[in-house]
Every structure is written in structure tokens, then in C-alpha cells.
Amino acid sequence: MSEEILINVSPMETRVALIENGLLQEIFIERHNNRGHVGDVFVGKVVRVMPGMEAAFVDVGLERAAFLHVTDISTLDEDGFEIRSDAVKTIQALVHEGQSIVVQAAKDAIGTKGARLTTQITLAARNLVYLPRSEHRGISQRLQDDEERERLLALLAECLQQQPWTQQGGFIIRTAAEGATGEAFIEDIRFLKQLWSELEQRIHGSTGIRTVYREFPLYMRTIRDLITPEVEKIRIDDSESCEQIQQFLHNYVPELTISVEFYEDDSPVFELYGIEDEINKALRRQVKLKSGGDLIIDQTEAMITIDVNTGAYLGRRNHAETVLKTNLEAATAIARQLRLRNLGGIIILDFIDMLDDEHKRQVQRELARALEKDNAKTRITDISPLGLIEMTRRRTRESLGQILNNPCEVCAGSGYQKSAETVCYEIFRGIIGVARSYENDVLLVVASQLVVDRLLDEESGTLSMLEELVGKTVKYEVEPMYTQEQFDVVLY
Numbered sequence: 001m002s003e004e005i006l007i008n009v010s011p012m013e014t015r016v017a018l019i020e021n022g023l024l025q026e027i028f029i030e031r032h033n034n035r036g037h038v039g040d041v042f043v044g045k046v047v048r049v050m051p052g053m054e055a056a057f058v059d060v061g062l063e064r065a066a067f068l069h070v071t072d073i074s075t076l077d078e079d080g081f082e083i084r085s086d087a088v089k090t091i092q093a094l095v096h097e098g099q100s101i102v103v104q105a106a107k108d109a110i111g112t113k114g115a116r117l118t119t120q121i122t123l124a125a126r127n128l129v130y131l132p133r134s135e136h137r138g139i140s141q142r143l144q145d146d147e148e149r150e151r152l153l154a155l156l157a158e159c160l161q162q163q164p165w166t167q168q169g170g171f172i173i174r175t176a177a178e179g180a181t182g183e184a185f186i187e188d189i190r191f192l193k194q195l196w197s198e199l200e201q202r203i204h205g206s207t208g209i210r211t212v213y214r215e216f217p218l219y220m221r222t223i224r225d226l227i228t229p230e231v232e233k234i235r236i237d238d239s240e241s242c243e244q245i246q247q248f249l250h251n252y253v254p255e256l257t258i259s260v261e262f263y264e265d266d267s268p269v270f271e272l273y274g275i276e277d278e279i280n281k282a283l284r285r286q287v288k289l290k291s292g293g294d295l296i297i298d299q300t301e302a303m304i305t306i307d308v309n310t311g312a313y314l315g316r317r318n319h320a321e322t323v324l325k326t327n328l329e330a331a332t333a334i335a336r337q338l339r340l341r342n343l344g345g346i347i348i349l350d351f352i353d354m355l356d357d358e359h360k361r362q363v364q365r366e367l368a369r370a371l372e373k374d375n376a377k378t379r380i381t382d383i384s385p386l387g388l389i390e391m392t393r394r395r396t397r398e399s400l401g402q403i404l405n406n407p408c409e410v411c412a413g414s415g416y417q418k419s420a421e422t423v424c425y426e427i428f429r430g431i432i433g434v435a436r437s438y439e440n441d442v443l444l445v446v447a448s449q450l451v452v453d454r455l456l457d458e459e460s461g462t463l464s465m466l467e468e469l470v471g472k473t474v475k476y477e478v479e480p481m482y483t484q485e486q487f488d489v490v491l492y
Helices: 146-162 182-204 218-226 239-252 269-282 319-341 357-371 400-404 420-437 449-456 460-470
Strands: 003-009 013-020 023-031 041-050 055-059 066-069 100-107 116-118 128-131 137-139 170-173 210-213 231-236 259-262 286-288 294-299 304-309 345-350 378-380 388-393 442-447 473-478 487-491
Touching (some): 003 218, 003 269, 023 400, 066 100, 218 231, 319 357
Parallel strands (some): 066 116
Antiparallel strands (some): 041 055, 041 100, 100 116, 294 304, 378 388
């Protein structure tokens, strides 16, 4: 599988596209005036403790107070290391209002919810994640080769012995470390050691609420987190960023032969592979499948629902084969859409009903296989008797739709508005109400063009009867600025 990374840098934003076999799989957007905070470290102040929620709200200098749950708070010993204990502690026993606390953003603010915090600080390098307040050593679950896992853990232990560290801390070996050498581990350890040393100085030297560490900009995080042996080329349209990427690759992954190209063509870099069109498609509710079926994706506050339909696909043999083929294609498409749209939280997949248990297992296996490339942690259940799969996907930042769209002011985000017929009937009731309350002989209805047209056309008979009923004359006026649902019934 060949992969390519396209990076578009502008004064307003940075966008990164991950391409697999010529098809867009993931898009990352960072707007410079609204940069994400995942990974940032703050010295914050506890502003409110909520015993009923077993949580606290912490002021870290963001627009909204951030959320800190009791499970995300580590108890430290005298040396500043985590105390691992099964004892259940309350939020009141761990923090108090007015307390200064060092925290890290685990999730960005999403919708009306503030950022999610943790006191369990982690710092990432290319191959390793450093846990300065823990003595835990682990390895990514995505590395499934037992022999490679044992080799990497032994290699890490050996490298740590070669790099004496007063306060060593814990380490997690990342998925990207597969095939890594001792030299690569030592480079990461040295980098993390220096980074934590500088961070500690800022923490101890800070007073009040302050950001003490900012994560790398998007294009550098992308290179750190997404570069694998499958990536063959990186194209970027900013010369300065291109040089930084080349230097990073040379320092940290010299074994990878990746072409880094400064893109200078007249056409935008995102015109390659039709990226702009793919982004626009990812904002739509419907996703067409090659077979003729489709997906309907609805994002709500509580969960994401994805419905699979056969559409125009009829199949060549029988109904069961048609359903199976559509569901298998849908499973692959769903995995791609989750990555592309960055949908997270609780997700309900409504596949087309299947009677054959083997067909159900095939669809589930295909979905699990397609999700293996997803960097976000996912968990799926078996197909329920209703033909549903429940799954979760870790959410750390806003979805693509939340970044690029605003809720519709007309429909308040519902996707629907009252029909012209419904509005006309509301106007009729308004006329009756006003007529009974006031003595004027003439009433004026102010509404949108579409509603007024319907009143004077399809509803003209009803209007005549209404005027006779209330004994008043009703006039009409079009207000171009009114939406379809807006109207006024006033005295003339």
C-alpha cells in the first residue's frame, strides 16, 4: 500500500491530507486563530469542585473552564511519582477550590463542552511516549507480533541503562517504533529528557495560570505521528516548513527513504487527487457506494448513526447475496468515513438485515479489518438481533463537520424547517387570535415570498372563509429578509 502526505500551509490555516492508493483517507485542519490544545500542558487553578460529578472545573486560560474527572487525577508520592492504588478516592480528597494544579489537555473543547484535562502528563517523540510521573513501561497494542514486542521492550530497557536519568519515569513504545533501532530509541530518550527538563523549569518558575508547553504545530505532529515505511512522498507548499520536515526526518528517521517535495506548481496542492471535492463530499449526509447503495450519516449530540441502504443495487443472483455485497462494501466505506470525518464517541451502524450467521461474521470481520488502519482507538460489538453494530471511537478533537460548518440559523441545526403549508395554518390561527383581541377592521400579515404566494394561491379559499369568519379584511406584505418560518400578524 502506497501512501502520500499533502500539506497545505497558508497564513490562516494548515491542512494535512493522508492519501492511500490515490484516495483521501484522513484530513487534519488547524486554524491559526483557533488552534487545538490536545497535548498542551498548563498550570491551572481549580475554580469549582463538583462532588456530585466527581469532577472539578479548572481555569487554564481558555475560553471555557476545562473539565477534570477524578479518574484523571494521579496521586503522587514524595518523589513526584504516581501511587498506584485500588483505593477509591473522592474529588474532595484530591483537589480543592483555589488550588494550583499542573494539567494536560487530553481532549479539545467540543461543542458546548470545555476541554478534558488529565494530571497524567505524557510527552511524545517519534518512537516513544514519556510518562514523567509514572514508572510504567508498555507497548502499543497495535504491535501484534509477539517476537517484535519482546525485542522492543528489551531494547528499551537496554537503552535506558545506557542513558542514566535522575528521574527516569515511564515509557510507552509507539506503533511507529516497529523495526526501530537502539540509536532511534536513544535519540528519542535524549529529546524527551531535554524536553521534560525545560518543562519542569517552566512549571516551577511560573506564577498564576499559564501555558507551560505547546504541542508541535500540525505539520510537525503529522510527520511525527503518521510517517510509516508505507509513506513514499510528502508534498508541501511552504518552503520553510519543508526544510523543517526534511531536518526532522534526517534527525529522527534517517532509515526511511521518503521524498520530501516543495510543491511549486501553479495549481493548489489540494487539487491533486481531488482533495477539495472529497472534503466537500465529506460534509454531506449521504455517501454513495459503487454498488449503487449508500450510507446515511447523522451526527447528533449523543451519538453518530450510520444507515446502510441497498439503493439501486439489485444483484445478479439472490437477495441474500445482494445484501452481503452491499454490507461488505459499506463496512469498508464506513471505516474510511469515520477517519475522514473524524467521527467519534458512540456510533451505531445499521447494516441491512442478514439472516445468515456466516454473512454477519463476514461483515463484522471486514469492518474490523478496515478499522485496523485507524489511529484512533475503536471498539466494536457483535451484530445485534436488530442488525446493529455498536461501536466507539476515541474522540480528541472536533469532527470535520464541526470545524468547517456552523449550525443553520434557519433550522437550528435540525436540517428541517416547517413547510409553507404549516406556516400558513399558523398564520390563520394568528389572525383569529388578533381579531378576537383588537377592534381594527384591517389586519396585515408579513411573511416570506413563498408563504405569501401560497396564501394567495392554494390557500385563497381558506382565506376568504377566514375573513368572513372574523369579519375583517386581511392584507399581505412580503418581507424579503424573513425566513420561511417567520411571520407577523399586525394591525393595519
